[in-house]
Amino acid sequence: MKNSLLSVTALFALLLILGGCSPITLTSWTNPKENIQVSRIAVWGMFDKLEYQKPFEQAMCNYLNSKGLKSMEALSFIAPGTKYALAQLESKFDSAGADGILIVNYKNTDKSQNYVPPTTMVYPDFYYNYYNYYSWGYPYYGGGADVVTTGGYWVTTSVVNLTANLYANSDNALLWTADISVQDPTYIDQVSFELAGTIYADWVKNALLKFPPKK
Secondary structure (H helix, E strand, O other), X not given: OHHHHHHHHHHHHHHHHHHOOOXXXXXXXXXXXXXXXXXXXXXXXXXXXXHHHHHHHHXXXXXXXXXXXXXXXXXXXXXXXXXXXXXXXXXXXXXXXXXXXXXXXXXXXXXXXXXXXXXXEEEEHHHOOHHHHHHHHOOOOOOOEEEEEEOOEEEEEEEEEEEEEEEEOOOOOEEEEEEEEEEOOOOHHHHHHHHHHHHHHHHHHOOOEOOOOOO
């Protein structure tokens, strides 16, 4: 019984972990005319609100740095709400030591609703304790049943759509671009960390990084 309870507890914990993830879909294109590889990347979240941009850039950089890349938050050297000339931006990226620039931009949010119909479950009385189970199974005794109805509600799904572009700092050329969809995002730092992993895996697959990637 104890082993069974431990198994249930472990399974429940696993479901919580899996449930905390936001499904991410990424469709990318790599520029065949460019063969530049990068390893020092400035992460720039072009969002309207600083409360989104800051944790996004921090979480993205934390992940990329954990993989051996050198990454830096754009907020650390690009003032929000300031319009820079190209030469000024180039100077800032050069001073930060970036050879690649990842720009992520919010596009829109799609929402849809799905109806969950009512479901009726019948639970015999013996389900609740061993004596009821005994009574149910013993000859000439029978158990009653409880009827529980659940469901009958609407579920709203939100899908946030983003665009991500990776540029070479040396000539401002587009190296890689992706359309990204995130379903039902919750905490922006958690989602951003997961998103960084998805982007990193795609960069590895397309040989956009200078060094042998960490597994």
